[in-house]
Amino acid sequence: xxxxxxxxxxxxxxxxxxxxxxxxxxxxxxxxxxxxxxxxxxxxxxxxxxxxxxxxxxxxxxxxxxxxxxxxxxxxxxxxxxxxxxxxxxxxxxxxxxxxxxxxxxxxxxxxxxxxxxxxxxxxxxxxxxxxxxxxxxxxxxxxxxxxxxxxxxxxxxxxxxxxxxxxxxxxxxxxxxxxxxxxxxxxxxxxxxxxxxxxxxxxxxxxxxxxxxxxxxxxxxxxxxxxxxxxxxxxxxxxxxxxxxxxxxxxxxxxxxxxxxxxxxxxxx
Numbered sequence: 047x048x049x050x051x052x053x054x055x056x057x058x059x060x061x062x063x064x065x066x067x068x069x070x071x072x073x074x075x076x077x078x079x080x081x082x083x084x085x086x087x088x089x090x091x092x093x094x095x096x097x098x099x100x101x102x103x104x105x106x107x108x109x110x111x112x113x114x115x116x117x118x119x120x121x122x123x124x125x126x127x128x129x130x131x132x133x134x135x136x137x138x139x140x141x142x143x144x145x146x147x148x149x150x151x152x153x154x155x156x157x158x159x160x161x162x163x164x165x166x167x168x169x170x171x172x173x174x175x176x177x178x179x180x181x182x183x184x185x186x187x188x189x190x191x192x193x194x195x196x197x198x199x200x201x202x203x204x205x206x207x208x209x210x211x212x213x214x215x216x217x218x219x220x221x222x223x224x225x226x227x228x229x230x231x232x233x234x235x236x237x238x239x240x241x242x243x244x245x246x247x248x249x250x251x252x253x254x255x256x257x258x259x260x261x262x263x264x265x266x267x268x269x270x271x272x273x274x275x276x277x278x279x280x281x282x283x284x285x286x287x288x289x290x291x292x293x294x295x296x297x298x299x300x301x302x303x304x305x306x307x308x309x310x311x312x313x314x315x316x
Contacts, residue, residue, distance in 0.1 A: 061095040062291035067104035070290040074218075074297050081111040081187055081215040083207075083229060083300060086161035090221025091291035098160035101220075102168050102184075111185030113206065113215070114162035115228045121150045122178050122248040127157070149249045149257040150177035161220070174206055177250045177260070181206045187213065198262040200246075201231035207304075208232065215300045221293030224276020225269060229300050233307035235265050237315065242266045271314070279306045 076082065084105060088098050096103075105112045119125040123144055132140050148154065152173055156162060165171060166182035173182045174195035183191050183206070191213075196204035207229060217229050224230075234241055247261040279285070279298075283306060286297040 062092045063095050064100040064104045064107075067091070067094070067101060067290055068108045070288070071104065071108035071218075074288040074290060074295055075286040076108045076216075076218070076297065078108065078110060080109040081113070081185070081191075081210065081213050082109045082218045083113045083210055083215055084161070084165070084218045084220055085115070085222040085226040085228065086159065086218075086220035087222050087293065088160040090293035092293075094291065098164035099168070101161050102164035105165070106168075106184060109185070111183060111187040111191070112165055113181055113183040113188075113191060113210065114165045115158050116156040116162060116166050116173055116180045116182040117158060118150055118154055118156055118178060118180065120157065121148055121154070121250070122246065123147070124244075124246045124248070125178070144249075147249050149251045151251045156180070156182075176200065176205070177248050178246065179205070197260070198264050200264055200267060201228065202235035202265060205232075210300055211304055217296075217298050217300050217303055219296040220290060221295065223273060224279075225272045227272055227276060227303065229303050230269070230272050230275060230307045231267055232304045233311055234267060236304070236308040237311035271311075275307050275310050278310060279303060282306065 082105065086101065088094065088101060091101065094100050119127040122128055132143060135143065156166060165184055166173060168184055171182050171184045172188040172192040174180045174192040176195045176197065179200040181192060191206045191209050194204065195206060199205050201207050211232060217227060219227065243263050244266050245261055245263055247259060249257060249259050252258045283298065283302050288295055
């Protein structure tokens with residue numbers, strides 16, 4: 047008797063295939079030697095045959111090196127996610143909650159969505175070591191880009207973003223808006239006068255395997271204006287727009303985006 051195949055076992059008329067994603071990426075302007083910083087929304091692409099793994103594979107096939115944010119808010123007591131979670135708790139409840147928070151380790155899941163996780167967990171992937179603002183990458187430049195990500199530098203000159211800037215990488219917003227454009231954070235280290243600094247705290251895994259807290263000072267990060275910056279940038283710069291599957295996408299120079307954002311922040315942030 048012939049077994050009935052489940053709907054997910056075959057390509058339907060509504061499915062977006064890996065082959066189509068590769069073709070759409072090339073149509074958008076992605077080149078096979080490109081280094082891409084990708085912010086993606088799986089849902090926006092449509093019903094993808096093979097899911098997030100197929101999208102990650104298509105990105106690798108279409109470009110050279112693929113980089114994704116792999117940030118972890120769940121181990122930080124200074125993140126917005128944590129502060130929202132403990133709002134309304136008693137002091138005793140806060141202490142108990144923090145005692146149970148997971149410590150960062152290289153295999154810790156990020157909170158950056160299915161596509162980013164598919165890249166992070168895919169074959170040959172490398173992750174930077176920052177316990178809150180790590181990145182993951184796959185491709186020829188992955189090791190170089192992920193190396194030496196300093197604790198007191200979320201997104202600045204000693205982070206993968208600065209290396210991506212030097213490499214003239216490109217940003218791909220794959221169904222994501224400018225609010226998700228991590229590249230703009232590099233501008234927060236570069237606008238003048240000097241940006242404000244704050245204390246960050248998170249729980250990590252020590253060399254001996256024990257759970258411990260660490261704290262450090264770094265630039266204040268604020269993404270509330272990123273949509274405004276992005277829309278202004280798009281009016282002034284060369285941004286490729288098109289669809290990948292059903293997702294509205296934008297492809298741009300990371301250098302140009304960072305430079306524009308730094309100038310915008312210099313003019314508008316007080």
